[in-house]
Amino acid sequence: MAKPGALSKRPGCHYLLAVVLSAAVILPLLVPAATAAAAVAVVEGDGENKSALSATRQWATGKDGEELVAEREAGRVDSVVEDEFAGGFDFLDSMLQWAIGNSDPEKLKEEAAGVQKLSADELQQRRQEIKELMEKLKMPSDANLMKIAIADLNNSSISLEDRQRALQELLVLVEPIDNANDLDKLGGLLPVIRELSNENEEIRTTSAWVLGTASQNNALVQDQILGYGALARLVNMGYSTSTEEAAKALYAISALIRNNVNGQEVFYSEKGGAMLQYILENDNMDVRLQKKAVFLVTDLADFQLNSGNSGLPLLSDRLLLKSIVYTLSRFDLDLQEKVLLAIKSLLKLSTDVEDFEFYDLESVLVRLGVQLEDLPSEDQKEYAGEVDALRREVLTLFQKKLKQGTATGNMIF
Secondary structure: OOOOOHHHHOOOHHHHHHHHHHHHHHHHHHOOHHHHHHHHHOOOOOOOOOOHHHHHOOOOOOOOHHHHHHHHHOOOOOOOOOOOOOOOOHHHHHHHHHHHHOOOHHHHHHHHHHHHOOOHHHHHHHHHHHHHHHHHOOOOOHHHHHHHHHHHHOOOOOOHHHHHHHHHHHHHHOOOHHHHHHHHHOOOHHHHHHHHHOOOHHHHHHHHHHHHHHHOOOHHHHHHHHHOOHHHHHHHHOOOOOHHHHHHHHHHHHHHHOOOHHHHHHHHHOOHHHHHHHHHHOOOOOHHHHHHHHHHHHHHHHHHHHHOOOOOHHHHOHHHHHHHHHHOOOOOHHHHHHHHHHHHHHHHHOOOOHHHHHOOHHHHHHHHHHHHHOOOOHHHHHHHHHHHHHHHHHHHHHHHHHHHHHHHHHHHO
16 A cells, blocks of 8 residues: 555646546546436346456447436336445446547546545545446346347347357356246347257357356256257258257257256157267268267266166167267267277177177277278378277277177076
8 A cells, every 4th residue: 555645646636636536537427428328328237146258348229318317217227335445446447438528628637636625534435436437337237138138038129149149158157057047037049949940050059058168067047948849950951961059059068968868868769869960971061060970879888877767768769870870980080089989888888789780890999990090191190090099998898798798698508
């Protein structure tokens, strides 16, 4: 803390303080009516948690300033009242610069001179005025920001640009689990799900992204979204010719059914396996989508292994298993590694390897070994060696399972 009198030793510092105080007090007089309305329009907040977004940017909304001001005057938004004045002027920095830059310099000098002559009581009164001004300029709480975005989604007359912006704002806001839990309470889940059927690809893609983010590791939101029947639409989006749309659909599906038995059963009933098969067997499919599809299979198998829940029909679907084995022939080291991990988990999950034997898994693994040895690129050799080690591990496990199956068959016979 500065010593008493230190401030006055800095050249011009007392004058600068006077200018800042003066500018803060007279700011409402300097800002045009439209700008003042916009500033007041973002006055919301009820002391709830605030995301980084709400602290750093002015909130975008499809409503104009007059509508928001009208809602505030009608009592539909709350004001934040701080118990103590925090001090400092960082929050007002940009607005003060605007005010100073757009004011009469002579008038500001007069105001500054007047501030220097104020008594202690008068300075305290100015302090209170500044506090009240800052309260009016508070950003809204996350809950109120979500309400604004949801209102925009429910507004059929707003542009696609504003609709997309509302979804992007929700995408950031639902990252904290508390906000995600509030999304349905605020009436936001259904509007987001509705946008999955929007004619605009970008809107559909962002909607799936919001749902995936909100349901990530969140059983409550998972069940809410599943209850609204959104999974069927997401499965259909997995067939999209747009890589980005299909990728975000897979992201949302993975988040919805991860560690959720009900979600996994719904995914199977909605023919999610056929969608994964389509992605894996399509030679023209973006390899990123195939990686996501294989990762989802591995995630489902590992969940059953770790939880003791077994019997998900999806993981014993012959056509899906065929497509997984087929994907090993597509040369991409990262994809091959992910496929090998999926097969490893599936082999651990089941004692019945008849389907893998039928699709000649052993021969496919042997051919893959030859392919990995013939890599022309030196910078891929090390990674190829790691993939080959995994390949040998999977081959050993498969052969072990075959022997166990043969021994069991002989005992039964």
